[in-house]
Amino acid sequence: MAPTIKDIAKLANVSHTTVSRALNNSPLIKEVTRKKIAEIASQVGYVPNYNAKSLVMQRSYTIGLFFTSIATGTSSSFFSDTIRGVNSVIDVEYNLFIRGIDDYVDYSSIHRKRFDGIILMSQSEADNKFIYHVVQQGIPIVVLNRQVEDRSIFNIVSNDREGACNAAEYLIKCRHREIAIIEGVEGFKSTQERRDGFIKALIDHKIPVRHEYMVRGNYDMPSGYEAMGRLLDLKDRPTAVFCSNDDMAIGAMNCVFERGLQVPRDISIVGFDDSGVSLFTTPSLTTVKRPIEQISEQGARKILNLISKPVKDDGPLFINTKLVIRKSVSEPLG
Amino acid sequence: MAPTIKDIAKLANVSHTTVSRALNNSPLIKEVTRKKIAEIASQVGYVPNYNAKSLVMQRSYTIGLFFTSIATGTSSSFFSDTIRGVNSVIDVEYNLFIRGIDDYVDYSSIHRKRFDGIILMSQSEADNKFIYHVVQQGIPIVVLNRQVEDRSIFNIVSNDREGACNAAEYLIKCRHREIAIIEGVEGFKSTQERRDGFIKALIDHKIPVRHEYMVRGNYDMPSGYEAMGRLLDLKDRPTAVFCSNDDMAIGAMNCVFERGLQVPRDISIVGFDDSGVSLFTTPSLTTVKRPIEQISEQGARKILNLISKPVKDDGPLFINTKLVIRKSVSEPLG
DNA sequence: CGACTGAATGCACACGTTATAATTTTAAGC
DNA sequence: GCTTAAAATTATAACGTGTGCATTCAGTCG
Numbered sequence: 001m002a003p004t005i006k007d008i009a010k011l012a013n014v015s016h017t018t019v020s021r022a023l024n025n026s027p028l029i030k031e032v033t034r035k036k037i038a039e040i041a042s043q044v045g046y047v048p049n050y051n052a053k054s055l056v057m058q059r060s061y062t063i064g065l066f067f068t069s070i071a072t073g074t075s076s077s078f079f080s081d082t083i084r085g086v087n088s089v090i091d092v093e094y095n096l097f098i099r100g101i102d103d104y105v106d107y108s109s110i111h112r113k114r115f116d117g118i119i120l121m122s123q124s125e126a127d128n129k130f131i132y133h134v135v136q137q138g139i140p141i142v143v144l145n146r147q148v149e150d151r152s153i154f155n156i157v158s159n160d161r162e163g164a165c166n167a168a169e170y171l172i173k174c175r176h177r178e179i180a181i182i183e184g185v186e187g188f189k190s191t192q193e194r195r196d197g198f199i200k201a202l203i204d205h206k207i208p209v210r211h212e213y214m215v216r217g218n219y220d221m222p223s224g225y226e227a228m229g230r231l232l233d234l235k236d237r238p239t240a241v242f243c244s245n246d247d248m249a250i251g252a253m254n255c256v257f258e259r260g261l262q263v264p265r266d267i268s269i270v271g272f273d274d275s276g277v278s279l280f281t282t283p284s285l286t287t288v289k290r291p292i293e294q295i296s297e298q299g300a301r302k303i304l305n306l307i308s309k310p311v312k313d314d315g316p317l318f319i320n321t322k323l324v325i326r327k328s329v330s331e332p333l334g
Numbered sequence: 335m336a337p338t339i340k341d342i343a344k345l346a347n348v349s350h351t352t353v354s355r356a357l358n359n360s361p362l363i364k365e366v367t368r369k370k371i372a373e374i375a376s377q378v379g380y381v382p383n384y385n386a387k388s389l390v391m392q393r394s395y396t397i398g399l400f401f402t403s404i405a406t407g408t409s410s411s412f413f414s415d416t417i418r419g420v421n422s423v424i425d426v427e428y429n430l431f432i433r434g435i436d437d438y439v440d441y442s443s444i445h446r447k448r449f450d451g452i453i454l455m456s457q458s459e460a461d462n463k464f465i466y467h468v469v470q471q472g473i474p475i476v477v478l479n480r481q482v483e484d485r486s487i488f489n490i491v492s493n494d495r496e497g498a499c500n501a502a503e504y505l506i507k508c509r510h511r512e513i514a515i516i517e518g519v520e521g522f523k524s525t526q527e528r529r530d531g532f533i534k535a536l537i538d539h540k541i542p543v544r545h546e547y548m549v550r551g552n553y554d555m556p557s558g559y560e561a562m563g564r565l566l567d568l569k570d571r572p573t574a575v576f577c578s579n580d581d582m583a584i585g586a587m588n589c590v591f592e593r594g595l596q597v598p599r600d601i602s603i604v605g606f607d608d609s610g611v612s613l614f615t616t617p618s619l620t621t622v623k624r625p626i627e628q629i630s631e632q633g634a635r636k637i638l639n640l641i642s643k644p645v646k647d648d649g650p651l652f653i654n655t656k657l658v659i660r661k662s663v664s665e666p667l668g
Numbered sequence: 669c670g671a672c673t674g675a676a677t678g679c680a681c682a683c684g685t686t687a688t689a690a691t692t693t694t695a696a697g698c
Numbered sequence: 699g700c701t702t703a704a705a706a707t708t709a710t711a712a713c714g715t716g717t718g719c720a721t722t723c724a725g726t727c728g
Contacts, residue, residue, distance in 0.1 A: 002445060002446070002447065004713095004714055004715085005714070005715070006714075006715095014677075014678085015677070015678045015679075016678095016714090016715080017677075017678060017679075017680095017716080017717085018676085018677060018678075020714095020715065020716060020717090021677090021716085021717095024716080028675080028676065028677080029676075029677085030675085030676060030677090033676085033677090045442065047442050047443060047445060048714085048715075049389070049447055049713085049714050049715070050447075050448060051385045051386075051388040051389045051394070051447065051713085051714080051715095052385075052389050052683090052713070052714035052715040052716090053714080053715055053716080054385040054683095054715095055383070055385040055386050055389055055682095055683045055684065055685090055713090055714080055715075055716095056682070056683050056714085056715050056716050056717085057683090057715080057716070058683080060385070062429070070417065070418055070421045071418060071421070071422065074414075076410040076411040076413070076414040076415070076609075076610065077410040079410070079413075079414040079417070080408075080410040080413040080414050081410070083404065083413070083417075083432065084404055084405060087404050087405070087432075087433070087434065087437065088405065092433070092437055092438055092443060093443075095396070095429065095431050096431060096432055096433060097429050097430060097431060098417065098421075098430055098431075098432050099421070099426070099430060100421065103421065103426055104426055108379065108381050109381060109426060109427075111336060111381060112336070113336065113383055113384075113385065114384065221610060221611070221613070221614045225614065250611065250614050251614050253614075253616070254614045254615070254616055254618075257616040258616075275410075276410065276555065277555070277584065277611060279555070280555045280559065280584050280585050280587075280588045281588070281615075282587070282588055282591040282592075282616065284588075338683095338684055338685085339684070339685070340684080340685095348707075348708085349707065349708045349709075350684090350685085350708095351686085351687090351707075351708060351709080351710095352706085352707060352708075354684095354685065354686060354687095355686090355707090358686085362705080362706070362707085363706075363707085364705085364706065364707090367706085367707090382684085382685075383683085383684050383685070384685095385683085385684080385685090386683070386684030386685040386686090386713090387684080387685055387686080388685090388713095389683090389684080389685070389686095389712095389713045389714065389715090390684085390685050390686045390687080390712070390713050391685080391686070391713090392713080669728105670727105670728095671726100671727090671728090672725105672726080672727080672728100673724100673725085673726075673727095674723100674724095674725090674726100675722105675723085675724080675725095676721100676722080676723075676724095677720105677721080677722075677723090678719105678720085678721070678722085679718105679719085679720075679721085680717100680718095680719090680720095681716105681717090681718090681719105682715100682716085682717085682718105683714105683715090683716095684713105685712100685713090686711105686712085686713090687710105687711085687712080687713105688709105688710085688711080688712100689708105689709090689710085689711095690707105690708080690709075690710090691706100691707080691708070691709085692705105692706080692707070692708080693704105693705080693706070693707080694703105694704080694705070694706080695702100695703085695704075695705085696701100696702085696703080696704090697700105697701085697702085697703095698699105698700095698701095
């Protein structure tokens with residue numbers, strides 16, 4: 001059986017109270033007894049029972065990292081970058097708990113006793129119900145990646161609108177005028193933000209926004225492939241396509257090649273995310289770098305802060321995107 | 335404050351013991367009282383306190399999913415496929431806890447009280463120290479992806495050797511004779527298995543194994559790029575290359591194109607994993623499908639079994655790989 | 669030397685749950 | 699209607715830890 005503070009108490013000829021205090025560095029304990037107890041504790045390989053600790057302390061030592069969904073709609077690199085970022089910050093003292101919101105039929109098991117704090121990598125407005133529940137439970141929460149209206153919630157988002165706008169402006173600067181967009185999953189905030197940025201760039205440069213140049217995808221490769229197919233079928237097809245993420249850009253490029261056309265000669269393509277692959281496509285993909293790992297790290301730090309000293313809102317934190325110019329864009333022919 | 339069984343007991347005019355039994359469907363309770371109590375419980379929105387439960391039950395309701403490392407050496411798709419597989423099986427009643435072994439400086443916090451069971455997605459022999467610790471603690475464990483010698487440990491692995499062998503044989507069938515291999519991270523079991531299968535195929539077909547045709551990578555795209563560079567620099571370069579995973583294959587293809595050569599015309603390439611991208615490279619990648627998600631699911635099911643009724647070894651479970659033929663391989667020129 | 673002070677330690681309880689043993693209620697048998 | 703067995707319920711202890719309050723101890727001051 002694993003040793004408890006009572007076992008240590010016996011060995012040290014003190015009460016378990018003293019042991020508890022000594023191990024928690026209470027100022028009430030004389031230095032020599034603390035030393036002695038610490039010595040014995042490490043000798044017998046004592047590790048505290050977190051269940052007992054949690055029970056009395058009303059803390060769980062657990063941080064929940066939630067996604068909108070683990071099963072669908074989340075690209076691998078996005079998923080793993082997020083976990084890597086969070087994991088690098090959260091000390092092993094904490095349990096790191098990972099789930100998708102859609103794994104739950106009801107949220108009754110999500111309550112204060114079980115989570116010290118929650119990090120939500122949010123992709124959909126539908127997450128609001130979850131957020132509301134968490135807030136109501138009084139659990140500190142940080143929402144990443146999607147801006148929420150409620151100012152009392154701490155929010156870290158990338159500036160997708162600006163990123164998309166920059167990407168589109170870059171295409172315009174390269175003399176493109178027939179520019180299409182392949183959009184992401186309907187209802188995702190990111191989808192909307194990127195579209196808005198894209199449209200803003202066109203309007204700012206007085207380029208008409210053509211309805212048939214806006215096609216829907218769902219953030220995965222096959223959808224990018226199909227969407228590009230529809231664009232290429234158009235009577236006058238675009239000379240450049242902004243894809244709302246890299247995965248769809250890869251699917252789109254694939255479609256272009258399959259029709260015997262070239263990127264960027266016949267059609268220019270730009271992506272969004274700067275996922276690992278984008279450097280190794282042929283041609284390499286011009287894309288908007290979105291610092292997911294950085295966002296996650298910041299989010300993790302913030303939740304730790306919130307747990308230790310709850311404090312009100314600083315307003316949402318925007319992390320800048322950055323256009324990474326590679327080789328999938330050139331000036332249009334003739 | 336969240337309601338406890340004592341609160342319910344008061345409302346129902348019974349003892350808290352009865353409430354506990356009623357909610358746990360003990361046969362000692364009369365049907366009508368059970369009904370009444372269940373009614374009240376859901377009315378007040380009762381949720382059990384798992385810390386208290388764990389304390390007395392000596393169970394943690396936590397399952398640990400460990401990787402060799404979260405920070406490095408694990409490709410995104412591998413990582414997320416694993417989590418998806420496990421997540422789909424593990425009920426929300428359980429905490430799903432995810433960490434890398436290399437996050438720990440010592441394993442003292444990994445003990446029976448904290449984990450009901452552990453799933454290890456293992457990539458390196460160095461993990462044995464961790465495995466040994468877990469076994470010694472008496473925690474049920476399932477090791478995925480890497481075969482361990484100890485027969486008392488439950489093991490689920492893909493048949494990498496056979497998969498690699500099939501891939502190489504396919505190249506041979508396509509009349510290739512100058513066949514190279516780009517290997518994975520040194521020391522990883524998977525690296526060795528795939529090399530062994532590769533070599534076996536060559537030997538079986540009496541094709542000499544040339545030392546300069548075996549180059550090292552580390553499973554990421556840049557390393558595949560570099561390794562291919564070294565192969566292309568050879569005086570008589572190979573006509574086909576077996577890459578030990580898809581990521582390296584993508585890097586390798588990129589390198590080929592950059593030198594103005596074509597895949598598969600000038601050089602054929604085959605990968606390993608069948609990660610999501612392999613369908614959308616140009617040309618699409620012929621590769622060995624390794625059912626990571628399936629392995630993870632099986633592993634998750636197995637750990638649940640082991641937790642409920644500990645039982646000895648059935649021997650390692652092999653899950654078959656499958657060659658997926660696409661367009662990155664053709665017969666060599668001339 | 670006794671009263672007082674402050675430091676160090678111990679006692680007893682609390683946290684929310686399950687398990688064990690004891691008790692009460694119900695049903696059955698004659 | 700009484701005894702007895704069975705069924706249903708309750709009282710109490712336990713899990714391992716932290717904390718308020720009581721207690722002891724050592725030292726100081728008068």
